[in-house]
Amino acid sequence: MLDYRKDIDNLPVYDVVERDWNIKVNANESGWNLPPLVEERVLSSLSRIAFNRYPNTEPEDLSEIIAKRFGLQKENVWLGNGSSEIIDKIFYAFGGEGHKIVYMQPSFSMYPICVKSADAEGIAVPLDDDYKFNAEKFIEAVKSQKASLAVVCNPNNPTGGLIPVEDIEKIAKEIDCAFLVDEAYVEFAGKKASAVSLMSKYPHLMVARTFSKAFGLAAIRVGYLLADKDIISTVGKVFKPYYLNVLSTVVASVVMQMYDEFDPRIEMVISERDRMYEEFLSLPGVKVYPSDTNFLLLRYDKAKELNERLLNYGIGVRSFGNAPMLDNCLRISIGTPEENNAVMKAIRNFAEGR
Template sequence: MIEELIRTEIRSFIPYNANQQPYKIKLDANESPFNLPSAARKKLAEYVLEDPRLNMYPDTDSIQLREALGSYWNVDKENIIVGTGSDQLIQIIANVFVEKGDKVLYPAPSFGMYKDSCIVAGGKAVDYILDQSNNFSYCADKIIQAYEREKPKIIYICSPNNPTGNLMPQDEIIKVVKACTKSIVVVDEAYADFSDTTVTPYIKEYENLLILRTFSKAFGLAGIRCGYSIASEKLTRAVNLARPPYNISSLSQYAAALVLSNIDEIKTNIKYLVEERERVSLKLAEIDGIKVYASAANFILVKIQNSKDVYTKLCERGIFIRAFGSSPLLSDCMRITIGTHEQNSVLLDELCTICYNK
């Protein structure tokens, strides 16, 4: 009986199921291998010991964190909304703008929340396929053609894209923003810290542009679930209409602001991971049977012969990476998060052993 009460369009949804088995090396979720900087951990401990007033609701507007972010990005706090991860903001955006039957354009392959949030809001999700023959590249003209044909409320661009790792050039993104004036253009920059790119300065010029950022990747705070959007004040006020009250805990707000004050250590960690990404990419390319896609993120997408067998053998060794199974656009593909030098070296050694002893 319960199944009959579920909305028809979401009956086929599969709840997200993270691999929770014991592991030796975990490189499957694009997390940072680096913890909160030690100075920030000490201040967080002091904050908890003094009196975080956890018996009281948190600041529903996250004012101190938004002010810190505004200073970091050289924008006003009124340009920023904080969410429980950028996932929550994606759903909020859909709740605000998508009515029954409205369309949302999203890249494929990419982050599944773009499609799912649209469906949950009652809309129709329409994908535009990235060019697999050219490192899954974006094409502004293709997106604009889809915009003119489909007339979507929202257009998603993920740059660097997850799980393919490729960037959409800044001028190409702005070309879409300028041409698609009757749509909200959401640029998901969750991994942009690893390529030192952003279109954030353009929010002052284009009121239909919204950028998503997160503390979960480069800042090493996946555990606090904190993301944010940057947009014009007019667009920010609109998105804020559907933001739940008290959506960010006091501890998360404090920890996120702390890490911004330790930005030099974060930048050092980013440089380390970028250098490791390049080293691992070169080493992977030397292994027979592995195709390596260029990446501007903290992960690498690879195509491996007999990928199911390789994935199983890695799991048996306690090494987790992300497999995409028989997904049509990602057949035999796996995504490898960049970890520490030691973790990456173990993975490379095991892959060599597995691939040469099939």
């Protein structure tokens, strides 16, 4: 009989199986590939890679570029295969038997999985009515549980809500454990939404970012951690050598250097999100939640039937089934204007009985 690690059978599975969708708005991806100028430079850079060599200076170069972007030092940056790997490693670094990790609920579905993988105890703090974040309740949970790590997703996935920077600072000021702010969607929330500016004041505060959402690089799997150099030094120990491939690193470097090329697309996503939000408000029986991300969360008594209708049309959205606090909820990513129009038409027809 095979002797697996204890409790591995109890780990939930993050389902990534896809089908050939006509419209795919279920994974919060970008609706566009790279801008032409960026793609041209990426292909040129990839042509100069020494494929026979292990990663050498490429990760260092990317870290330097990221640090410069945020006015930090290279020692304040750590790279990962998407921000999900960084989150997993942080949970591992601050986890272990007897350690407690506090996070919001509902939030990123990988948090409970990472908790179990880290042999820690997860403490989920429910959001208030209409998915409002309660900073006082969160702080009380962190303190009463003597947590080793506190985590907030900001803006939050899948609810879309933004925690004001003032509340992030309040948490950082009142807790003394490690504090991770997951900013996977922050580019869609405005330039003043990030907690990066607080890092110099609160050395236990960390910020995780990704290239997968606003920059349309979900395929290459690159994220990064911004943190105090002592945290970077320690967390870096749980990563293996050569864990990040050169192709992904080079692509991310080009994109970070051409950051401003993505501004028009980010603005278009924000505009389309706000347009879709207003249209959803007019649908009978549909509740839509305000969002500062590239998606919208809907609550609808007939969510299961609506999802089946969309499946028949080849439209993929995220259905949460009976997930805690997400019953009858669907999450819809913002795609291109044409995709958004088709999705809205299908949902409107269903909601209006056509």
